[in-house]
Amino acid sequence: MNAEPKEALSDGRPQISRRSFLKLAGMMAVTLALPKVYTGVIAKALETASASAGRLPVVWLEFQDCTGDSESFIRATQRTDPVQTGLTDPGLIDLLLDYLSVDYHETLMAPAGAQSELSLNNVMQKYPGQYIAVVEGSIPTAQNGVFCTIRGRTALSIAQQVLPGARAVIAMGSCSSDGGLAAAAPNPTGAVGVKDAVPGLNNFVALPGCPANVVNLVATIVHLLTFNALPPRDASGRPYFAYGAEIHDHCERRPFFNAGQFVQAWGDAGHRQGWCLFKMGCKGPKTDHNCPQVKWNDGTSWCVASGHGCIGCASPKFWDTMSPFYKALPSA
Amino acid sequence: MPDIFIPLVNNSSNNTSGSNPQRIVIDPLTRIEGHLRIEASISNGVITDAWSSSTMFRGVEAILANRDPRDAWILTQRLCGVCTTVHSLASIRAVENALGITIPDNARIIRNLIEGALFITDHVVHFYHLHALDWVDVVSALSANPADTSALAQSISAWPNSSAAYFGQVQTRLKNFVNSGQLGIFANGYWGHPAYKLPPAGNLLAVAHYLEALDWQKEIIKIHAILGGKNPHPQTYLVGGVAIPVDKNSAKAINPAAIAQLRTLAAKGLDFVSQVYLPDLMLVASFYKDWAGYGQGPGNYLAFGDFPLDNSGTPAGYWLPQGLVFNKNIGSKPQALDVNQIKEYVTHSWYTYSGGDGSALHPSVGQTTPNYTGPTPPFDNLNVDQKYSWLKSPRYQDAPMEVGPLARMLVAYAAGHTRVRQLTDQVLASLGVGPEALFSTLGRVAARGIETQATAEQMSPWIDALEANMNAGVNDIHNGSKWDPSTWPKTATGWGSTEAPRGGLGHWLRINNGVIQRYQMVVPTTWNGSPRDVNGVRGPFEQALIGTPIADPQKPLEILRTIHSFDPCMACSVHLIDANGKSTGIQVRVE
Numbered sequence: 001m002n003a004e005p006k007e008a009l010s011d012g013r014p015q016i017s018r019r020s021f022l023k024l025a026g027m028m029a030v031t032l033a034l035p036k037v038y039t040g041v042i043a044k045a046l047e048t049a050s051a052s053a054g055r056l057p058v059v060w061l062e063f064q065d066c067t068g069d070s071e072s073f074i075r076a077t078q079r080t081d082p083v084q085t086g087l088t089d090p091g092l093i094d095l096l097l098d099y100l101s102v103d104y105h106e107t108l109m110a111p112a113g114a115q116s117e118l119s120l121n122n123v124m125q126k127y128p129g130q131y132i133a134v135v136e137g138s139i140p141t142a143q144n145g146v147f148c149t150i151r152g153r154t155a156l157s158i159a160q161q162v163l164p165g166a167r168a169v170i171a172m173g174s175c176s177s178d179g180g181l182a183a184a185a186p187n188p189t190g191a192v193g194v195k196d197a198v199p200g201l202n203n204f205v206a207l208p209g210c211p212a213n214v215v216n217l218v219a220t221i222v223h224l225l226t227f228n229a230l231p232p233r234d235a236s237g238r239p240y241f242a243y244g245a246e247i248h249d250h251c252e253r254r255p256f257f258n259a260g261q262f263v264q265a266w267g268d269a270g271h272r273q274g275w276c277l278f279k280m281g282c283k284g285p286k287t288d289h290n291c292p293q294v295k296w297n298d299g300t301s302w303c304v305a306s307g308h309g310c311i312g313c314a315s316p317k318f319w320d321t322m323s324p325f326y327k328a329l330p331s332a
Numbered sequence: 333m334p335d336i337f338i339p340l341v342n343n344s345s346n347n348t349s350g351s352n353p354q355r356i357v358i359d360p361l362t363r364i365e366g367h368l369r370i371e372a373s374i375s376n377g378v379i380t381d382a383w384s385s386s387t388m389f390r391g392v393e394a395i396l397a398n399r400d401p402r403d404a405w406i407l408t409q410r411l412c413g414v415c416t417t418v419h420s421l422a423s424i425r426a427v428e429n430a431l432g433i434t435i436p437d438n439a440r441i442i443r444n445l446i447e448g449a450l451f452i453t454d455h456v457v458h459f460y461h462l463h464a465l466d467w468v469d470v471v472s473a474l475s476a477n478p479a480d481t482s483a484l485a486q487s488i489s490a491w492p493n494s495s496a497a498y499f500g501q502v503q504t505r506l507k508n509f510v511n512s513g514q515l516g517i518f519a520n521g522y523w524g525h526p527a528y529k530l531p532p533a534g535n536l537l538a539v540a541h542y543l544e545a546l547d548w549q550k551e552i553i554k555i556h557a558i559l560g561g562k563n564p565h566p567q568t569y570l571v572g573g574v575a576i577p578v579d580k581n582s583a584k585a586i587n588p589a590a591i592a593q594l595r596t597l598a599a600k601g602l603d604f605v606s607q608v609y610l611p612d613l614m615l616v617a618s619f620y621k622d623w624a625g626y627g628q629g630p631g632n633y634l635a636f637g638d639f640p641l642d643n644s645g646t647p648a649g650y651w652l653p654q655g656l657v658f659n660k661n662i663g664s665k666p667q668a669l670d671v672n673q674i675k676e677y678v679t680h681s682w683y684t685y686s687g688g689d690g691s692a693l694h695p696s697v698g699q700t701t702p703n704y705t706g707p708t709p710p711f712d713n714l715n716v717d718q719k720y721s722w723l724k725s726p727r728y729q730d731a732p733m734e735v736g737p738l739a740r741m742l743v744a745y746a747a748g749h750t751r752v753r754q755l756t757d758q759v760l761a762s763l764g765v766g767p768e769a770l771f772s773t774l775g776r777v778a779a780r781g782i783e784t785q786a787t788a789e790q791m792s793p794w795i796d797a798l799e800a801n802m803n804a805g806v807n808d809i810h811n812g813s814k815w816d817p818s819t820w821p822k823t824a825t826g827w828g829s830t831e832a833p834r835g836g837l838g839h840w841l842r843i844n845n846g847v848i849q850r851y852q853m854v855v856p857t858t859w860n861g862s863p864r865d866v867n868g869v870r871g872p873f874e875q876a877l878i879g880t881p882i883a884d885p886q887k888p889l890e891i892l893r894t895i896h897s898f899d900p901c902m903a904c905s906v907h908l909i910d911a912n913g914k915s916t917g918i919q920v921r922v923e
Contacts, residue, residue, distance in 0.1 A: 065413075066413040067412070068412075071414055110519075112362040148389070265812050
């Protein structure tokens with residue numbers, strides 16, 4: 001943001017051109033695996049939502065977490081370079097600021113203690129059935145939940161209080177999706193994911209990954225704003241658009257796999273030429289996720305592109321099912 | 333003025349008036365990583381006592397038992413997603429130490445670049461997004477004259493985003509945001525609190541930079557994506573080196589284009605730090621000089637040191653030095669660190685020792701059992717006379733030690749680190765205060781800024797060194813001589829340390845038959861946020877709060893200022909270890 005925006009809307013938001021707005025909608029359509037025709041539908045829905053009175057209230061709960069999914073959230077970024085295009089495109093961050101009202105988020109919110117509780121109570125009372133609940137971190141159930149308390153209440157009781165009244169519950173990351181790290185063997189605290197902690201939730205979305213990619217969170221919300229419905233999901237709540245295909249099938253290194261060209265040692269000639277990491281333990285052939293397509297940090301890179309195998313972090317119970325991480329899979 | 337002063341509910345209290353101490357509770361203490369609860373006693377408007385409690389526990393160290401030690405960095409990385417990478421680094425160093433592995437020059441440099449990029453972004457995010465709202469009144473920014481803000485901005489910095497029109501746009505966006513009635517993360521803040529001192533123009537400046545910093549951090553952290561595929565949790569570390577190849581002739585490796593990208597990002601990092609962050613920090617500090625008189629803490633400081641400049645693997649080669657400062661003495665050289673002097677108590681922690689809860693144990697011989705004896709949830713108050721936290725109490729020769737940017741800068745200052753001394757002296761002179769001002773809440777804020785500036789300057793020489801290797805055809809990134817577990821001894825022990833943004837971090841492990849038998853960590857916020865020890869000596873958070881004035885016990889803004897100045901990271905600081913190397917999950921310890 002070294003260059004000052006040349007123009008601004010009357011409300012102070014950066015000027016957004018129709019072309020760049022469509023570009024964003026197009027990117028979302030691609031992420032959501034929708035036909036190109038939906039670009040216009042999404043753009044229209046976003047414009048309507050933008051003009052409507054209220055932003056979508058969000059309650060973001062953190063339990064047994066590392067805050068990595070929140071950090072992923074604030075890495076939401078724009079897709080095109082303003083220096084290159086001369087335009088200040090609407091970025092994902094604008095979507096988050098202009099379409100969402102993050103009313104409770106312990107890492108970011110101004111108030112603490114009693115005042116923060118007030119924020120939580122206000123959104124639940126004012127927007128019953130309308131707020132989005134995002135959950136980060138697992139929920140401990142052993143010893144009646146004493147392993148995570150907030151304002152003297154267990155994480156479990158807070159989840160039971162907040163989640164059933166939400167319009168949608170989004171498990172952000174592997175820990176809230178299936179228990180994640182804390183639930184890895186021997187699971188000392190009886191940690192579980194959201195679905196096991198609060199059974200029977202309607203409108204549940206799981207975005208596993210360590211952390212979850214914010215692109216998929218935004219795409220889920222854009223889908224909700226566009227179609228007034230959550231994206232189609234598998235039995236564990238994972239949207240097909242993000243978890244419907246194997247990493248291996250879309251991997252940029254797949255041609256090397258097909259050609260039998262494998263990295264044999266870190267830093268060898270094949271490694272330097274971007275050959276397949278299968279023999280170095282890559283779990284791409286057993287992992288369904290859209291990393292190769294959407295990548296990370298504004299499309300800068302992703303794990304395999306940077307030379308390390310996939311650890312399967314979007315796979316169920318991956319700490320136990322995908323490790324040892326450097327042991328080659330028996331077959332693809 | 334829009335209706336944003338929503339009536340406040342009481343913080344829970346035992347007493348509400350009179351001269352008897354009033355007990356207040358802040359839970360959750362927000363704008364930190366993780367779950368922290370502070371209880372404090374207040375008499376006559378001043379804090380007379382305080383208790384720090386960690387309220388979340390996962391058990392990562394037991395989970396590590398019986399796993400491949402080469403995997404340990406991937407698990408320990410997830411101790412924290414804010415200071416992502418620090419546990420990875422300590423972990424691979426511990427394994428490399430155990431197995432006697434020396435890493436190639438490129439791996440050392442790339443690790444420094446990743447760590448440096450983390451320091452820069454993490455400190456800036458801390459200042460603007462976690463700490464600033466303790467000093468900056470967002471509502472006051474609404475009444476600023478953008479022309480005044482412009483004049484103020486141009487008087488302290490050459491940063492180009494400084495026109496009245498620009499600040500007018502920011503203010504309009506803020507006004508519309510407030511008028512929408514949906515205040516999001518700003519709802520129920522302490523706006524209008526008498527402890528806010530910045531004028532409206534300064535508040536608007538800070539709000540504008542809050543937004544700019546949000547945009548900036550996601551750019552600078554792309555250094556992690558270039559070197560490690562993604563952030564958070566970049567994926568490039570390896571026991572023995574790194575996984576990102578170096579080859580000037582390959583499109584799939586660190587090549588001239590990648591070097592150019594790194595250079596651009598590092599320059600953007602340095603520009604923002606020197607032209608926005610530091611000038612803002614100095615501006616804020618100039619209005620809050622009284623905070624050089626609060627928040628001292630124990631006055632003892634510990635730094636493991638970090639950023640190796642050679643491949644010797646010894647602290648002598650660190651860019652930020654290792655050492656100890658006791659009793660605020662920065663007039664002589666720091667004392668040498670002896671890690672064997674670190675011991676931990678559980679007297680006030682939810683664990684028991686078989687030899688009695690009054691004993692102290694070195695991390696390498698600790699055996700601990702979880703023993704939650706706190707109140708049954710839901711509860712209003714902890715029983716602070718008994719056990720009251722999931723953190724243990726680490727002590728060095730029985731003394732509580734502060735770790736973090738202030739500790740590092742004081743150790744570096746005492747050690748004669750040229751750049752740190754220059755910057756520190758400049759900051760002190762500019763504020764018109766003496767070195768004693770460093771031992772305070774304000775000192776922590778200043779030290780973090782000094783460290784960020786010095787680190788941002790250091791990125792360029794590291795990129796130069798990587799480029800020189802690349803151009804010379806030195807492509808080694810990994811020492812694979814001990815990669816295969818069949819080359820390992822039957823048992824091996826080792827330890828590794830790093831400096832996290834929040835302070836010194838150590839990992840210890842024992843490998844047996846190719847798997848982890850024992851794994852232990854001593855973590856920054858365990859030092860800083862620890863409860864009392866067997867002698868009743870308070871931890872640094874607790875000690876630092878004593879004597880702090882509280883204008884309004886129902887809005888304890890002042891407590892947030894001092895606790896946030898430490899930049900707590902709770903998830904890092906609570907773990908569980910199986911002291912016997914069995915995966916029962918029963919034997920545990922907390923670092």
